[in-house]
Amino acid sequence: MTIPAAVLEPEASPQATAEERWRALKTVSPGDVVYRTVLTVFALLLPLVLVTIALELGVNAWPAVAKFGFGFLTHSTWDPVRGEFGALPLIFGTLYSSLVALVIAVPLALGCAIFLTEFAPRWIRTPAATLIELLAAVPSVIYGLWGIFVLIPLLRDHFWPVARHALSWLPIFGGVFYGPSVLAGGVILSIMVLPYIAAVSREVLLAVPPSQREAGLALGATRWETVWTVILPYGRAGIIGAVILGLGRALGETMAVTMVIGNRHEVSASLLQPGYTIAAAIANEFSEAVSDIHLSALFFVGAVLFLITIAVNALARVLVWRVARGSAIGSTAI
Amino acid sequence: MMHGRIARRLVGSTMTGVTYGAAALAILPLAAILGMLLLKGAGSINWDFFVKSAVPVGEPGGGFANAIVGTLIIVGLACTVGVPIGVATGIFLAEFGGGRFGFTIRFVADVLNGVPSIVIGIFAWTWLVKPMGHFSALAGGCALAVILVPILARTTEEMVRLVPNSLREAGLALGYPRWRTSLLIVARTAGAGIVTGCLVAVARVAGETAPLLFTALGNQFFSTRLQAPMAALPLQVYNYAVGPYDEWHRQAWAGALVLIVLVLALSLIARAVVRAKRQHA
Numbered sequence: 121m122t123i124p125a126a127v128l129e130p131e132a133s134p135q136a137t138a139e140e141r142w143r144a145l146k147t148v149s150p151g152d153v154v155y156r157t158v159l160t161v162f163a164l165l166l167p168l169v170l171v172t173i174a175l176e177l178g179v180n181a182w183p184a185v186a187k188f189g190f191g192f193l194t195h196s197t198w199d200p201v202r203g204e205f206g207a208l209p210l211i212f213g214t215l216y217s218s219l220v221a222l223v224i225a226v227p228l229a230l231g232c233a234i235f236l237t238e239f240a241p242r243w244i245r246t247p248a249a250t251l252i253e254l255l256a257a258v259p260s261v262i263y264g265l266w267g268i269f270v271l272i273p274l275l276r277d278h279f280w281p282v283a284r285h286a287l288s289w290l291p292i293f294g295g296v297f298y299g300p301s302v303l304a305g306g307v308i309l310s311i312m313v314l315p316y317i318a319a320v321s322r323e324v325l326l327a328v329p330p331s332q333r334e335a336g337l338a339l340g341a342t343r344w345e346t347v348w349t350v351i352l353p354y355g356r357a358g359i360i361g362a363v364i365l366g367l368g369r370a371l372g373e374t375m376a377v378t379m380v381i382g383n384r385h386e387v388s389a390s391l392l393q394p395g396y397t398i399a400a401a402i403a404n405e406f407s408e409a410v411s412d413i414h415l416s417a418l419f420f421v422g423a424v425l426f427l428i429t430i431a432v433n434a435l436a437r438v439l440v441w442r443v444a445r446g447s448a449i450g451s452t453a454i
Numbered sequence: 455m456m457h458g459r460i461a462r463r464l465v466g467s468t469m470t471g472v473t474y475g476a477a478a479l480a481i482l483p484l485a486a487i488l489g490m491l492l493l494k495g496a497g498s499i500n501w502d503f504f505v506k507s508a509v510p511v512g513e514p515g516g517g518f519a520n521a522i523v524g525t526l527i528i529v530g531l532a533c534t535v536g537v538p539i540g541v542a543t544g545i546f547l548a549e550f551g552g553g554r555f556g557f558t559i560r561f562v563a564d565v566l567n568g569v570p571s572i573v574i575g576i577f578a579w580t581w582l583v584k585p586m587g588h589f590s591a592l593a594g595g596c597a598l599a600v601i602l603v604p605i606l607a608r609t610t611e612e613m614v615r616l617v618p619n620s621l622r623e624a625g626l627a628l629g630y631p632r633w634r635t636s637l638l639i640v641a642r643t644a645g646a647g648i649v650t651g652c653l654v655a656v657a658r659v660a661g662e663t664a665p666l667l668f669t670a671l672g673n674q675f676f677s678t679r680l681q682a683p684m685a686a687l688p689l690q691v692y693n694y695a696v697g698p699y700d701e702w703h704r705q706a707w708a709g710a711l712v713l714i715v716l717v718l719a720l721s722l723i724a725r726a727v728v729r730a731k732r733q734h735a
Binding site: 167169172228231238246260263266318375399432 | 462463465466467469470472473474475476477479480481483484486487490491494538539542543545546547549550558559561562563564565566567568569570571572573574575576577579580581600603604607631632633634636637657658660661662663664667668671688691692695696703706707710713714717718721722725729
């Protein structure tokens, strides 16, 4: 390495008096100021983009907000031709499909996280974790393709004929099952959010101090009892954060859900019936909006989705950070 | 007393087995999806698939050349716009991000990372497509850049943080000002890691469909004009998958196979580099 120019500068040389050297140390290099300013400007772009997204959504949604008010959120008519819009089916469908996804994914993801941190033989941990995280790398559209041509036929031709006798008395399994449905959407979503929940929970469990584990075992608990009574309670906030992070993903997921959920503006408690989500409605109708108010209504639901996901993500981050303050837990779970 | 102990052991081993089962069940879809892609897609992949563009319905043949080139161009645009911002933000977070401001930026990056990609799509539409009056590859690239920046910022931050402080101190002790230390020593040492972060982010955005729906739009023809609508691999897979023709479905599987090979290869390379880096640090 060449000797930096600064070393050869007179004020830093040993011949300089103590006072001169002290002054040289105190002065901030103008390069530093420029460097820091430039980086700060780049960093400021992120909040700027976030605020701009919020403003744009607000401005474009305003005509619909002014016309429909809060009734927009509780009505279920969606008639672009007559210009009447109510987003209840979209909001309901978004929440319902995400709930189904969480019901399926959370126990599995927690099981995976516990397996990967506590029970699995050492040599299997890293490869297994990589495989589960690769699930998160699979593009949404491929899940959709697989959902249309593999999952839906599987549910319709193999799962439902068998499960019908046991389940059809339940109101959530009412009606005739054609395939594209909230159930299919929920199952696809559960596969998609599982790796996020598993990866973040795993990092949370890894952050639990070994002394906690040792204390549990020293008191005579079995390994499972240590997990259940010591480790999980210790990481509870972080695990809840992981689940909420998964919820955020599920709420905003677009392509795979659009392809399998059936896309019908209807509120139905039955999982077997088609539904609709906010993201799917935007994907399907945005470029074919028939009027300005239709477009504005789509911006309105978009803004609702934006606010929900912002709130959900902020909450999740706060919870995860409580376990490991400021660390990048979760952001490496690509 | 003996009874209790046996019962506890039994619960313990049962639950251990349950977690094994959960892990197996979680990996099952990955295997099923990859298997299906190979089964249905591999047969349709040939030379024509890579060099010919989409053809009108009814004509035999045709390929995904327009979509593959489109994806490369759009992702390239996204990198041109997003990489400088993401890397600079990441270095800022690692070097100066200790205070309240850094905390806020980090929080915003994480929240931005969670904004649904479809919302970013309509944002790009209002900002670029509406004022310009037409759909364009440029708008698609910018939409993907918005998704890329927060991911890249966080991975870059992590990589720069891995650089040992002794290297920073060595630079400063030699009389380098902070900025030269940061750029010439710290960032250069973290260079491989930062490149890896780019790979991770590219793998993520290359498979995005939703933000391109109202920006790049898709194109049946081969086009390299940034001002015009452009095809992209995930978009074309989507359009072909929801279309009514068997021929389209066949090609959709092949396109999906190419897409997943691209994405998984990028992810796996990135992972291997990160792992090597972490072990050195």
